[in-house]
Amino acid sequence: MAKSGSSVVVVGGGVTGLSAAWWLARSGVEVTVLEKGIVGFEASGRNGGGCTHYQSPLFHEEQRLWPQMDELLGYPTEHRSGRIVFQVDERKANFHEGLAMRIPAGYAWEVLDGKQVRERVPLAGDNAISGVQLHFGGHANPQRTSQAYAWAAQDHGARIRQHVAVRGFEMAGGRVSAVETSQGRFGCDALVIAAGPQTGQLAAMLGHHLPMAPARAEMIVTEPLPLMPMGGVDGHGLYGRQTLRGNLAYGGGPHEWYDDIALESPPPRPSGSVLRGLAKRVAELLPRAAHARVIRSWAGVIENTPDGRPVIERLSSPDNVTLATMSSVGFGLSPASGHAIRDLVVDGVCSFADLSKLSLARFAELSPDWRRELNWLPPETAAASQGASR
Amino acid sequence: MKLTLPAPDRFSIAGKTATPDERAEIVVIGAGPAGCAAAIEAAKAGAQVVLIDENPVAPGLIGMDVPLQYGGRATPAVQTPERLVERVLEANPALGEAFELGVDVRLSTYAWGAWVNGPGLRGLATGIIGLADETRSWTLGFDRLILATGARDLNLSFAGSDQPGVMGAQALHALIARYGAFAGRRLAILGTGSLALDAAELALAHGLEVAALVEAREAGVGDPARLAALAAQGVEIIAGHVPLAAEGGPDGVTGLVLANIAAPERHRHIDCDTVCLAIGAVPVIELFDVLGAKRTLVTERGGHVPVVGADGGTSLAEVFAAGDCTGLGSDAVEAGGAAARAALRSLGRPAEAELPRLVPPGPDALAYQLDWARALLSTGGPEVLACICEDVTRGELLAVQPPRYLGWSSNAIARRDLGTLAEDGPLDQDQIKRLTRACMGACQARRCREQVALMMALGAGVPAQSIPLAGYRAPVRPLPLSVLADADEPAAMAENWNVWFGIVTQWISYDDIGTEREAEQLRAGMPY
Numbered sequence: 001m002a003k004s005g006s007s008v009v010v011v012g013g014g015v016t017g018l019s020a021a022w023w024l025a026r027s028g029v030e031v032t033v034l035e036k037g038i039v040g041f042e043a044s045g046r047n048g049g050g051c052t053h054y055q056s057p058l059f060h061e062e063q064r065l066w067p068q069m070d071e072l073l074g075y076p077t078e079h080r081s082g083r084i085v086f087q088v089d090e091r092k093a094n095f096h097e098g099l100a101m102r103i104p105a106g107y108a109w110e111v112l113d114g115k116q117v118r119e120r121v122p123l124a125g126d127n128a129i130s131g132v133q134l135h136f137g138g139h140a141n142p143q144r145t146s147q148a149y150a151w152a153a154q155d156h157g158a159r160i161r162q163h164v165a166v167r168g169f170e171m172a173g174g175r176v177s178a179v180e181t182s183q184g185r186f187g188c189d190a191l192v193i194a195a196g197p198q199t200g201q202l203a204a205m206l207g208h209h210l211p212m213a214p215a216r217a218e219m220i221v222t223e224p225l226p227l228m229p230m231g232g233v234d235g236h237g238l239y240g241r242q243t244l245r246g247n248l249a250y251g252g253g254p255h256e257w258y259d260d261i262a263l264e265s266p267p268p269r270p271s272g273s274v275l276r277g278l279a280k281r282v283a284e285l286l287p288r289a290a291h292a293r294v295i296r297s298w299a300g301v302i303e304n305t306p307d308g309r310p311v312i313e314r315l316s317s318p319d320n321v322t323l324a325t326m327s328s329v330g331f332g333l334s335p336a337s338g339h340a341i342r343d344l345v346v347d348g349v350c351s352f353a354d355l356s357k358l359s360l361a362r363f364a365e366l367s368p369d370w371r372r373e374l375n376w377l378p379p380e381t382a383a384a385s386q387g388a389s390r
Numbered sequence: 391m392k393l394t395l396p397a398p399d400r401f402s403i404a405g406k407t408a409t410p411d412e413r414a415e416i417v418v419i420g421a422g423p424a425g426c427a428a429a430i431e432a433a434k435a436g437a438q439v440v441l442i443d444e445n446p447v448a449p450g451l452i453g454m455d456v457p458l459q460y461g462g463r464a465t466p467a468v469q470t471p472e473r474l475v476e477r478v479l480e481a482n483p484a485l486g487e488a489f490e491l492g493v494d495v496r497l498s499t500y501a502w503g504a505w506v507n508g509p510g511l512r513g514l515a516t517g518i519i520g521l522a523d524e525t526r527s528w529t530l531g532f533d534r535l536i537l538a539t540g541a542r543d544l545n546l547s548f549a550g551s552d553q554p555g556v557m558g559a560q561a562l563h564a565l566i567a568r569y570g571a572f573a574g575r576r577l578a579i580l581g582t583g584s585l586a587l588d589a590a591e592l593a594l595a596h597g598l599e600v601a602a603l604v605e606a607r608e609a610g611v612g613d614p615a616r617l618a619a620l621a622a623q624g625v626e627i628i629a630g631h632v633p634l635a636a637e638g639g640p641d642g643v644t645g646l647v648l649a650n651i652a653a654p655e656r657h658r659h660i661d662c663d664t665v666c667l668a669i670g671a672v673p674v675i676e677l678f679d680v681l682g683a684k685r686t687l688v689t690e691r692g693g694h695v696p697v698v699g700a701d702g703g704t705s706l707a708e709v710f711a712a713g714d715c716t717g718l719g720s721d722a723v724e725a726g727g728a729a730a731r732a733a734l735r736s737l738g739r740p741a742e743a744e745l746p747r748l749v750p751p752g753p754d755a756l757a758y759q760l761d762w763a764r765a766l767l768s769t770g771g772p773e774v775l776a777c778i779c780e781d782v783t784r785g786e787l788l789a790v791q792p793p794r795y796l797g798w799s800s801n802a803i804a805r806r807d808l809g810t811l812a813e814d815g816p817l818d819q820d821q822i823k824r825l826t827r828a829c830m831g832a833c834q835a836r837r838c839r840e841q842v843a844l845m846m847a848l849g850a851g852v853p854a855q856s857i858p859l860a861g862y863r864a865p866v867r868p869l870p871l872s873v874l875a876d877a878d879e880p881a882a883m884a885e886n887w888n889v890w891f892g893i894v895t896q897w898i899s900y901d902d903i904g905t906e907r908e909a910e911q912l913r914a915g916m917p918y
Contacts, residue, residue: 039814041821054899055900075792076796144792147821147824151803215891224832237887237888237889252888252889253887255401267510270682272864273514275874279874279875283872290872293832296863297864307395307895309896309903357900
């Protein structure tokens, strides 16, 4: 077990790795983060910023921590509490019944009719038919939060090494003793791999099969609009928020599966294939914002495991390695996932939640052909498929 | 534990990419000299050609300084773009020739995105351009694309430069020569290179007054004979000075205060209603960047430009380029013709491989811009806005401060600045953008992208060449949600749209995994 004064290398400078580094550093552990690019520059800094994940075993800790994060980190995260989800499609009018099955006891929420939605969401229109207001959860600014973790970890003595690509691991006595990188060798007593879509390739270097598939998803952002009383507003097939600056930032809709992506360079992330579908839905969700100009779109690449659930696990062999993939839902849970990783590295067990169902062991019997069976493959080009049929 | 897997994915992009609304063999974007030459050459060879140009743009966009920095000095004539079309045709006879040759000419049409099949876009069967007018958007498929998107204005700000009357040299040229719609009378022009000389000569030829050319360097940098000719016409050449502040009233600029760089307490005053920024022009490479074409920094050609072969070919087989967007100072007409011939050849049509003549590179534009930025920073100080839309001062940028509206201050953040950030690795403008919000505004960073990069280099003491370009993303024009909205969305998209990946097992409450409640939730499907 890593003790105070021993050294931990965290591979991956996304929110999960950075939060873990921050938790470790504030526990007195010497920690170094290795990031192939810039901290928070991939999906960690390019997401909807939601902090409302009641499906997760980390949910209670997520909810406990977010309201304190600005103070704990010493840097702003732009966290705001609460969320309204509403619908404009008659077929989804009773969506709250599905939520009722899922939201744990002890968290307050209420069902809204269309009129109540309009009262609370000034940009909503006559088409709003029903909604819910959650008196928990919330949203934050992903890029600002990623940088906040990095800076706060540094303030506790962590080293953040950017533009360092991992190439292999050195073993001694059945444990990982060093990380080989593009910038030389980093010795370690314990290792955390929290490298998003690259986590599977890195785990494979240690002889573990962590099945995952990367994909690209898109968001759009408008020019700033007057602030609504509550920014955490979405629904109608969209996730996102009004930022504290006033921009509407929303994502949703089709993703594009990738073949595996490079270990050392940023993945390609063109945006635009869902842009018009997003614009249509934002204008439908918030008709009083239909005039707002779209000024950017962006894409991020995220990984999913076959069941879409995280793997957060201290391995039994090598027993000084902790693996973490959040399976495409990492940002909001990051205060808690970092805490869990810190516990696994330092104490061998998570102090606040059972994580046993997130073990890698569940994939032991997975079909080798799982990506094809789940239809998680890159699209064939029409031209290529025409060629094939000729 | 038993593994529960979701149903096969029906929510991915596969099969949801719509057929383009229309198709063309060759699409040319930009109807300036290079674009018109390309369209004419391609049409003469019998190709089916669509020529797109956004001008005249809507009055609202002129007000937003899109695509050029009009600086509020357009006359009310620009309120009726239909009437400007006549002026556009008069000013550009090549457009008429293209039309006569059967080119499908589309004016006042925005090209806001372009994509080809490639990494991350494997489902595209054809190259696609996103187009829009004032009321709707649509897509145009192409076999070959020729980008001739020209250059835009370089803005360097100073106190008061965010008021009407501070404009760019390209915008001045457009308002005077293209539209006859310039509202100013008396100009101060910043810069003494060929761009500034052109602006001064154009203004004088149209009966306007040019009070002075202002130069940050110790002497004028342009052709001495032309500078002397301007001086002989009463234009003062004021070297070793930069603007300290633009003075203004309700109608904008009324005068310009200059600071002597060597002795900043010594000021000069110029009466003028317009300050024309003619320090540099910026190749318009937005669509290249959206397409994912390789680019490079060529300071002798104006800055970041696509990697282009002698025949105009880019790193993308379907995309060609010509004119100022490939680097300032080429022979646009020759380059347009060559790009069209290369595009034709790549389509298997006969065309000669006659290359445009090489034009020698110009002076180091980045070094010149950096001299200006350094002098503006040292004389004007940290209070001047580096980003107008987002209200970010130079000081806030250099200190990497979170935006003022967060009302945040802490000892921790006070210890951070560009210098400490540079210790963690090379500075990146996209990172600074997200932390400070500089370049995140509604102008899509047309007014600040270059000066923020220059300020970053100065603030961190690193070479300006080392600052990577802040990337461009679609839509490259600020268009309303209602315009961009896809009115004819494919049914496959509408029926299989999910808020995230649609992996139903992902959203089962953890405690319910492996219980009867899991099965119940799987049966119910996604809540929304």
